[in-house]
Amino acid sequence: MIRRIHLRYLLLFVVLVLLQVLVMNQVLLGGYMNPQLYVLFILMLPVNTPGWFLLTVSFSAGLVVDVFSDSLAMHAAASTLMVFCRPAIIRLTVESIRWDEIVFPSFSSFGNIPLIAYSAILIFFHHTVLFFLEIFRLDEFLRTMLRIALSSSLTLVFVIIGFALLEKSFTR
Template sequence: MSNLYIRNIVRFIALILIQVLVLNHMNLSGYINPYVYVLFILLLPVQINKSALLLLAFITGLTIDLFGNTLGLHTASTVLLAYARPGILRLFFKNLEFSADEEPNISKLKPGGFLKYTLVLVFIHHTALFFLEVFSFNGFLSTLSRIALSTLVTTLMIMTLALLFASRKK
């Protein structure tokens, strides 16, 4: 029980720090801005209270926003991600049984399933994020390519992190 809390708190702090101290300062190009902090929301237990899920997403987004001076931007996108999560889990993994505190991690969903789950939710998050950031449909194609490239890079980084977490546990 307390193990679950500690694990998630550590994960929250670690991902926020990776995001604001490393990734936000990396300039691969204007088109690639990976946001791996969403992994925190992706890995919350499947049976978590839905309102708690939304509230945690709100807090996560707000923290990123405070560090990036982008108030509301990441908050809105991350809350949307959290709202979509139960539906996506039901859609893809109807046949999987999850116990009370079980996380939808890479060993439970299998690498292929986890990739699909991450890709779809990161895409939803990044679409909201990049359109809210430019706040117009001008330069539609450049925003689309920004979304596509960043989604791929974020997903790739999340898969790497998830594999690292998984191998350490074994």
């Protein structure tokens, strides 16, 4: 049981990174949208995952994407900040949750609105760090904010589709 779920996460990680690098990084909509689908992996980690593991695995996930995107350690920094905020955001959005049981974030365990709110807030944090690190200055502030808003929305759409598709395989 435990083994199988580990394998599923590993498979999910590989598929998401490949999708991110080979498909999402080529997506071009008006030059403003660059969806970061791989954050779905971080969003889907079980609620009771130990903190040190959350941080290490997200940092590594970001670093793998960095290697493929020539982006130094920007994705690693963004993912680390995002996952650091994750427990607090779960407390904020989801009303009752058992922290001592294995709960996988999904529509059925979180509820529709809380799951979307939880994803949206964390995606926004992630993209804010990522896009400001990429541009690395403030003189294109408004344009960068627009990029963040548009990319976050697109990522959120993909993440919601991802949650819907994976609902069955990660709830049991």
